[in-house]
Amino acid sequence: MIELAVFGAGRIGQVHALNAAAHPSVHLKYIVEPVASDHLDRLAMQTGAMLCEPETVFTDPAIKGVIIASSTDTHAALLLRAAQTGKAVFCEKPVSLDFSTVEDVTNEVEKTGVACLLGFQRRYDPDFRLVRERIVSGQAGELEHIVMHTRDPSPPPRNYIERSGGMFRDQAIHDFDMARYLLGEEIATVYAVGNCLIDQEIAAAGDIDTAMITLTSVSGRFVQMVNCRRAPFGYDQRLEALCSREVLYVENRPQRGVMIADAQGFHSSTPMNYFIERFTGAYRAEMHAFIDMIATGSTPLATIRDGLEAQRLAEAAIVSMNTGKPIQFSTDWHPDAEERR
Incomplete structure (x- = not known):
């Protein structure tokens, strides 16, 4: 089983968490979300994931990939931490609202060789x-x-x-x-x-x-x-x-x-x-592509460079x-x- 973690349990985070948990080759181990809520507890129950702090994800060698669907202002730091710990990344766009930061993070992630799929679901x-x-x-x-x-x-x-x-x-x-x-x-x-x-x-x-x-x-x-x-x-x-x-x-x-x-x-x-609703099938296919990227090394349709x-x-x-x-x-x-x- 491929063990994954999701950062963010908002609207798109829920979509990705449920799609990941539904895949037969995946164990969604962690959800990281700083804002407590009833829907967060419900999502954890639906997916069987544990709620944890960010560092728990990055120090767990069993985690092979992370899904970054948290607020935009967290994307850059999470991407860099994932790259440093050798974990594949599925990140929602944009990487940052500051363009120089997007350039710096893209270059750093590419240098590490860590596989990264960016969330252009179309x-x-x-x-x-x-x-x-x-x-x-x-x-x-x-x-x-x-x-x-x-x-x-x-x-x-x-x-x-x-x-x-x-x-x-x-x-x-x-x-x-x-x-x-x-x-x-x-x-x-x-x-x-x-x-x-x-x-x-x-x-x-x-x-x-x-x-x-x-x-x-x-x-x-x-x-x-x-x-x-x-x-x-x-x-x-x-x-x-x-x-x-x-x-x-x-x-x-x-x-x-x-x-x-x-x-x-x-x-x-x-x-x-x-x-x-319009892209329900595309989000599911996107998650399957991320899992295939981890399992086989396939190239995603949308890379961090495309972002x-x-x-x-x-x-x-x-x-x-x-x-x-x-x-x-x-x-x-x-x-x-x-x-x-």
């Missing part, structure tokens, strides 16, 4: 995987243009906004990652606009709730991203990839698959409530929005250097 969703496969195989023809829509059902509370790192680092980072994943090449320019059109509490917290971002790849292909903190009908997560022989669509998944037709027209179900590059794009989008100018981008672009220009 790469493990079967629909997005199929789009990628048809592009890479050449079946769809040359990829020319990608359009992505990501809209939450409703704005998050102000206290979440204040610690999230902002829309680009929190929500749009998944789209930045998917752009790189589907293009198979890096980005040359980033242009972003954003505003607060929905919830003035978000504006008071110093963030935006509506954005549009245009990316140009090094070979001249385009990505258009639409991001918003509200969709009137629920969670909205769609993709269109225009290729020379096919147009590939990933549509919203309905809560129910039945369409009802009557004299008033055709009626279908509303989309799944939020990303947890760094997605966040580099997010930082460039922030600078573009604040300056009103397109950013000439590369894999050595840094926000501090941009500010000194």
Whole structure:
């Protein structure tokens, strides 16, 4: 049995803990969560895990991997401690809200050779995987243009906004990652606009709730991203990839698959409530990939380096929005250097 530990028992921590505990090759030994609650006790009972302090995990030689799903401000230190103790890591994005810290941690983790999977669950969703496969195989023809829509059902509370790192680092980072994943090449320019059109509490917290971002790849292909903190009908997560022989669509998944037709027209179900429900299967596949990475040494679809590059794009989008100018981008672009220009 592969023994694992989970840091964090919030919304996504619960998902990962339950998925890990359900795997036949895994014993979830520990859960680390500083905030006591009824749901924490219930999660420990459901998974059979013990509640413990962080150092217990890192000093236990039986623990082969750790799942970091705690608050973002803890990710960097936990990643470094895991790397120092030789434990494989599954870490939720982002590594840190400070980009220099993300660079430092990424370099340190890579130096140790410890395997690290970063939590970009869309790469493990079967629909997005199929789009990628048809592009890479050449079946769809040359990829020319990608359009992505990501809209939450409703704005998050102000206290979440204040610690999230902002829309680009929190929500749009998944789209930045998917752009790189589907293009198979890096980005040359980033242009972003954003505003607060929905919830003035978000504006008071110093963030935006509506954005549009245009990316140009090094070979001249385009990505258009639409991001918003509200969709009137629920969670909205769609993709269109225009290729020379096919147009590939990933549509919203309905809560129910039945369409009802009557004299008033055709009626279908509303989309799944939020990303947890929409990507249930992807989260399960992501956990299986982490376990396989530990057991066989397989390479994850999303590495810590992918997390760094997605966040580099997010930082460039922030600078573009604040300056009103397109950013000439590369894999050595840094926000501090941009500010000194």
